Amino acid sequence: MAHRHHLTPATLHALEATFDDLATRYPVDPPQALLVRVRSQAGHVHRLLGARMTLAEHRRLLVVGGWLQLLGATLHVDLGQEHAAVARLRAAEALGREVGHPEITAWCHETGAWQLLVRGEYERARELSRTARAFAPVGSSVAIQAAAQEGRASARLRDAAATYAAIQRVHRLAGALEPRKGLEHHYQYDPGKSLSYTATTLAWLGDPAAESYAREVIALLGPGDDVRRWPRRVATAHLDLALTLLGGDRLDEACAAAQQAVLSGRIVPSNHWRALEVVRAVEARRLPEAPGLREAYQALHPAAGLR
Template identity: 65%
Template sequence: MAVRRTGFTRARKAAGFTQESFAEAMNVDRSTVARWETGAREPLPYQRPKLARLLKISGDELDELLSPVAAPTAVVQPWAAPSTAHDDEEDALELVRRINASDVGWETLERLEAAVDEMAIAYPQTPPAALLGRIRRHLGYVARLLDARKTLAEHQRLLVVGGWLSLLGATVHIDLNQATAAKARLKTAESLAAHTGHDEIRAWVHETEAWRKLTDGHHAEALELSRTAKAIAPAGGSAAIQAAAQEGRALARLGQRREAYAAIQEVQRLAGGLTRPDRPEHHYRYDPDKAVAYTATTLAWIGDPAAEGYAREIIRRLGGGDDPATWPRRVASANIDLSLALLVDGRLDEACGHTMRAITSGRVVPSNRWRAAEVVHAVEAGGLPEAVDLREAYEEMAKR
């Protein structure tokens, strides 16, 4: 039975706090303070220094206040049979108590899981450096919670949250051309996925590394990683579709046209049964718009003019008008894909205009600048007068 910490309660009152005001000062719920005082819960290690400061006591004094008072020793009747200190029934009850004891709580985990979703949704329209700061803060919080007392189920959920955060962090590092950090984050995500048996995260790890290899020009390695991701991914899930799309892009860069067309068909088949979700911006949830966008890119990379129609469709669906501030990144990429398709038809002036829109939108992340550079080089080679302005805009973007 938990022992009420009357000394802790007296110290809180002596410091001038009600349970409500103390909870507010500690940034916790009032019920958490109540459980501290009844002995039902222990404050987390990182909370103790602040507790001592608010109560105006030392750390040792706080430890003493939090220590349970020993219960009186029961008197054994002379005729009672002696009992062992650890009989089977008590051991079983204590094990259940320990399994169910937690300083984390499901509410905290639900909020963390919701925060992961919010960041994955914000990803297409948030500057990478800004999003990275949020990811780091949440990973730090997860690391602290791993040291706290929790149930086995809560521990499992916490590792999964850490896996998704590490994966998203790696993606942002790739956007910022921070290869070493990206590889470290991916390694962490893969380790956490292995500990939890989470194949969806494992597949996304390989797909994300495939994209990193693709942006670095290592197309054969990207193809192999995409196929590994496909083999791991749960059937019909977002990771499986994304891996197939990444495979198609790698095949396109390798010049394997027939296989690239087959990959496009596979993606369209897998995504064909999907409905458009309420929040299609979520980076780890596939939707029909993404299938159209990846088709546009793959066709553009193999020099098929049909990419024009798909790219224009993405711009129509997601462009939201002429204000680039409303664009997700896919619209900037679609303008570049459209430019590549227009180059195939010799329409250099139109290609120049769409790439200029992408460059000046602020939606081209560092890892994607090479795609714009391909159009800049082609327009310059074509001797278009507007190439000078396009080059200047590109160089200005590269400085940011």
């Protein structure tokens, strides 16, 4: 009979620290590169399940495995890999349920809601956001993010009352949040993110107030003209700004903001549809910038021209 190694506390701690590092790299690292590391760590967790360990150690191992599957699912969504995202979300949800971890369960529903939002299934996205809120521990980061997804879906459904109520909820919860991890950690809500969230949600609703929020995000986070260093949040703010300016017939400014977003190199595949929405709006106005913007958009992704 083969001798089973014992899982050491140091190994568990290293796995948990590595997950935190991966989640912290999420806002800045290319999703494909990060996914390679996440897969490697998830495989490591799977191999360790055969080791000797206490019940408490086994639970910790399953928890970190659940977080890794969840992060992997999020990266698959970002890359437009829907089937892989669904498979990993199911694995993460099963692990969260097995260890009784409502935070992982809530994040699974929140991530599923974002995937539905990307697909344009706004009513289902709102329902799943509400399910996430029901599972989310009081005062947790996922409680805020689930409220934000509900607001985004409501904006797409043109339900103004529900949208403004969600925005108020997000700001209230974010103001009361006590961070437990670094603010760059993907599963730690950054109160500053509520600015970006508000810009997007108001832009989708067609509220001109989105402009001031988008400009504030750009002013706070944008490092001058070096677009290669822009975080994704700034690229998204430029899309929000372009959409809002188009609604107000400020066409030259809108085209300039759209160009900056598309050329930033920071728009992940799951947000290509948002860029396409602006491109199509520019084309519908028959603006002279339309062909250049379409060309820049098609360079984002080999299949972009087919969408």
